[in-house]
Amino acid sequence: MTGAGPLPAPSTPLALVTRRFLRHRLALVSTGVLAVLAAASLLAPTVEGWLGVDANAADLFNRLQPPGPNHPLGTDEAGRDVLVRLLYGGRVSMFVGIAAALTAAVLGTAVGLASGYFGGRLDAVFMRVTDGVIALPLLPLLIVLAALDLQKLGFSAETAQSEGVSLYRIVVIVALVGWTTVARLVRATTLSLRERPFVLAARAQGASALRIMTVHILPNLASPVIVATTLSVGNVILLESVLSFLGLGIQPPLPSWGNLLTNAQELIWDAPALAVYPGLAIFVTVIAFNFVGDGLQDALDPRSQERGRR
Amino acid sequence: MLRFLGERLIQSAVVLAVMSFVVFALIGLMPGDPVDMMISADPDLTSADIAKLREIHGLDRPLAERYGNWLLAALQGDFGFSRLFAKPVFDILGPALGNTLALLGISLTLALCVGLPLGIWAAVKPYSARDYAVNLFAFAGISVPSFWLGLLLIILFAVILGWLPAGGLGTPGRDAWTDKLIYLVLPATSLTLASVGGHTRYMRASMLETLRQDYIRTARAKGLTERRVVLGHALRNALIPVTTIIALDFGTLFSGALITETIFAYPGMGKLTFDAVMGNDFNLALVCLLLATLVTLAGNILADLAYAWLDPRIGFEGKIQ
Numbered sequence: 001m002t003g004a005g006p007l008p009a010p011s012t013p014l015a016l017v018t019r020r021f022l023r024h025r026l027a028l029v030s031t032g033v034l035a036v037l038a039a040a041s042l043l044a045p046t047v048e049g050w051l052g053v054d055a056n057a058a059d060l061f062n063r064l065q066p067p068g069p070n071h072p073l074g075t076d077e078a079g080r081d082v083l084v085r086l087l088y089g090g091r092v093s094m095f096v097g098i099a100a101a102l103t104a105a106v107l108g109t110a111v112g113l114a115s116g117y118f119g120g121r122l123d124a125v126f127m128r129v130t131d132g133v134i135a136l137p138l139l140p141l142l143i144v145l146a147a148l149d150l151q152k153l154g155f156s157a158e159t160a161q162s163e164g165v166s167l168y169r170i171v172v173i174v175a176l177v178g179w180t181t182v183a184r185l186v187r188a189t190t191l192s193l194r195e196r197p198f199v200l201a202a203r204a205q206g207a208s209a210l211r212i213m214t215v216h217i218l219p220n221l222a223s224p225v226i227v228a229t230t231l232s233v234g235n236v237i238l239l240e241s242v243l244s245f246l247g248l249g250i251q252p253p254l255p256s257w258g259n260l261l262t263n264a265q266e267l268i269w270d271a272p273a274l275a276v277y278p279g280l281a282i283f284v285t286v287i288a289f290n291f292v293g294d295g296l297q298d299a300l301d302p303r304s305q306e307r308g309r310r
Numbered sequence: 311m312l313r314f315l316g317e318r319l320i321q322s323a324v325v326l327a328v329m330s331f332v333v334f335a336l337i338g339l340m341p342g343d344p345v346d347m348m349i350s351a352d353p354d355l356t357s358a359d360i361a362k363l364r365e366i367h368g369l370d371r372p373l374a375e376r377y378g379n380w381l382l383a384a385l386q387g388d389f390g391f392s393r394l395f396a397k398p399v400f401d402i403l404g405p406a407l408g409n410t411l412a413l414l415g416i417s418l419t420l421a422l423c424v425g426l427p428l429g430i431w432a433a434v435k436p437y438s439a440r441d442y443a444v445n446l447f448a449f450a451g452i453s454v455p456s457f458w459l460g461l462l463l464i465i466l467f468a469v470i471l472g473w474l475p476a477g478g479l480g481t482p483g484r485d486a487w488t489d490k491l492i493y494l495v496l497p498a499t500s501l502t503l504a505s506v507g508g509h510t511r512y513m514r515a516s517m518l519e520t521l522r523q524d525y526i527r528t529a530r531a532k533g534l535t536e537r538r539v540v541l542g543h544a545l546r547n548a549l550i551p552v553t554t555i556i557a558l559d560f561g562t563l564f565s566g567a568l569i570t571e572t573i574f575a576y577p578g579m580g581k582l583t584f585d586a587v588m589g590n591d592f593n594l595a596l597v598c599l600l601l602a603t604l605v606t607l608a609g610n611i612l613a614d615l616a617y618a619w620l621d622p623r624i625g626f627e628g629k630i631q
Contacts, residue, residue: 026446132325135610137565137602140583144333144599147587149341234453241455242569246584265461265573272465279458287453294449 020299027295030288037285041090053081056253076274077267086277089255094285096170096256097237103175104236105182105229109221112186113213117194127187130180138177142239145173146248166251170243174236181232185224193217223300231293234286241282257282311618318614322607326600330384333599334377337592380596390593394585399597402582407601409479410567410578416494417501418556418563425506426552429513434540436518444510451507456566460500460573467496477575497574504570505563512555513548520548550620557613561606 022028040047048054051070065075072083115126146169150160159165193199194217202216237257243249244258245265252259257278264275355363371379383390389399432444468476477497480490520526521544529543530536568580575581579598586595 131321132328135322135325135561135603135606136329137561137599137606139565139568140580140587140599140602143568143584143587144336144340144595147341148336148339152339152341238453238455242457245457246569246572261458261461268461268465269469272469275458275461275465279455279461282455282458283450283453286455287449290449290453 017299021295024291024295024298026291027298030291030295033284033288034292037090037281037288038094041087041094044084044087044091047087048081048084051081051084053084056080074273077263077271082274082277085255085260086257086281089257089260089278090281090285092167092250092254092256093237093240093258093282096167096174096240096250097233097285097289100171100174100178100236100240101229101233103171104178104232105225107175108179108182109186109218109225111179112183113190113217113221115183116187116190117209117213117217119191123187126183130183133177134180136177138239139242141177142173142243143246143248145176146170146243163251163254166249166254170240170249174239178232178236182225182228185228186221189221189224190217193220227293227297227300230289230296234289234293237282237286237289314618315611315615318611322611325607326603329603330381330596330600331377333596334380335373337596338373338376340587340590340592342590389597392586392591392594394589394591394594399593402594403579403597403601406577406579406582409576410564410571410580413494413497413501413571413576413578414563414567416498417505420498420502421506421509422556424502425509426513428506429510429515430517430540430545430548432510433514433517433521434536441514444514448507448510448514451503451505451510453507454504456500456504457569457573459503460496460570463496463500464573477573479577493576497570497576500574501563501567501570504566505559508559509552509556512552516551517544517548520544523547547621550617553620554613554617557609557616560609560612561602564605565602 051072053070067074070081074082076082076085111126111130115123150165150169151157199212199216202212207216240249240256241258241261244256245261247259247262250256250259260278261275264271264278267274380390387400391397392399392402395402428444428447432441435441464476467474474496475493478493480493517540521540523544526539526544529539534542565580565583567578568584570576571578571580572584579601583595583598583602585591586598
């Protein structure tokens with residue numbers, strides 16, 4: 001026991017959740033780590049300026065330099081600064097992770113909400129589709145989707161070859177296969193919410209289905225969706241890094257943590273250190289997102305703690 | 311039970327059929343087609359020749375018709391020729407499947423031997439220092455990029471220490487099984503480390519839940535030692551959901567081995583799938599993807615069967631009776 005007296009009981013639900021989250025030490029540390037990583041990645045151009053280097057300019061006279069004052073983590077096989085490229089890679093990897101997880105969450109919520117609220121034949125069709133998507137072999141399918149020729153899909157040659165297209169493509173394909181978890185979760189919650197008195201009351205007042213779903217049910221879905229989305233950001237970052245590593249995700253010269261490792265594998269005998277940093281960045285980010293998700297789960301759903309923090 | 315099995319088999323067949331059409335269509339959307347590949351071999355072809363070639367190979371037909379032809383041949387056991395290997399697709403699958411199953415068998419066994427005891431050990435003393443440590447280890451396991459782990463293993467054991475080969479299936483010219491085993495050490499370790507975290511977490515959660523049941527309190531009240539309570543009374547029930555999850559995860563493991571196999575140049579199904587997609591080997595890629603789907607579907611059915619069989623309270627309709 002410390003000297004301080006017992007804290008006054010928090011009065012609002014938000015205060016309760018905040019307090020439970022703050023008690024989860026690993027989640028708290030992870031939030032800090034993520035904040036630092038995000039800030040550092042956003043400040044990549046500033047760091048570039050401080051060091052007086054250019055992230056994309058090759059300098060073949062200074063290939064594979066060891067760490068020094070100008071290059072805190074050394075240089076890569078084209079003489080580019082490793083630290084700055086790592087920070088720019090962080091921007092891309094984190095953007096993809098968050099954007100794809102959010103897109104999947106929106107898609108999954110829409111499917112789950114409609115399925116759970118309307119039930120019947122719509123529900124049957126949506127759930128069979130969900131079962132089907134879950135049964136697909138994720139990684140091989142993503143590889144095929146990433147290899148598709150955008151011009152055959154009707155995009156102009158200009159779009160298909162533009163630099164940013166690999167970024168959006170990966171967000172779309174990961175979201176396309178990743179919405180099922182949220183859809184099932186939302187459907188199950190909606191099924192139980194649909195019969196609750198406040199929904200019946202709204203219906204008795206003549207509220208439209210759309211209004212009941214968005215105004216009355218949606219806010220009550222926030223907790224499970226937030227937890228599932230946070231946990232899936234880590235997964236998406238892992239998937240992005242695998243695809244980029246295999247040469248199918250983010251296309252160089254745009255750096256991502258995954259494609260930084262592609263070059264590193266070729267240089268594994270000459271410069272093993274290059275293979276360490278990007279992987280470490282992925283690892284730390286993913287584990288931090290998982291801890292935050294775990295902490296949020298405990299904070300938003302107190303019963304989960306009794307059930308053993310699953 | 312037979313009715314349940316029948317329904318699930320029909321459902322799976324439908325998923326497989328839909329999947330075969332989707333993949334067939336997707337593969338048609340990949341860059342290039344078989345005729346493009348031939349053209350690059352002969353620069354003197356005129357555009358009339360190309361159109362004729364397309365016609366001969368049926369590439370000018372609509373998608374549904376091409377799929378129908380493929381399906382008709384496939385149902386008779388003819389999955390076509392592999393472009394990369396210049397062999398019928400089926401002759402290539404056998405050895406690759408064998409290699410993958412060997413790798414998966416070893417990794418899964420190792421992961422279970424480590425993960426399950428670790429999960430139980432942590433659950434017996436929840437929220438203690440060792441539970442904390444095990445949790446940390448499990449989270450690290452599910453968060454580490456498996457291809458990076460593979461690279462680190464190569465750096466440490468092949469580059470720095472030089473103890474183990476960096477990849478491949480065996481030393482050329484040597485056929486002893488011990489030689490093959492040495493080549494399996496790094497890929498199997500990498501795959502084990504990638505899946506052990508999940509097993510640990512499932513086992514811990516399931517054991518915690520079981521230890522909260524009334525009959526456990528009864529067992530303790532009888533004065534049984536904690537050891538007998540956990541291993542004699544709780545373990546059997548705690549393993550039920552874990553078994554299900556392992557069966558459900560088998561498909562993920564099967565297609566997830568793709569990365570490990572590619573990193574270590576291990577000629578299994580995963581590497582074959584990757585090479586087929588990258589090398590525009592349409593027939594082979596199609597069959598590889600369908601096989602991976604089949605494995606996932608089989609895992610799902612097995613999970614349901616195991617659940618109903620292990621826990622008599624659960625009927626085959628999935629309801630508590």
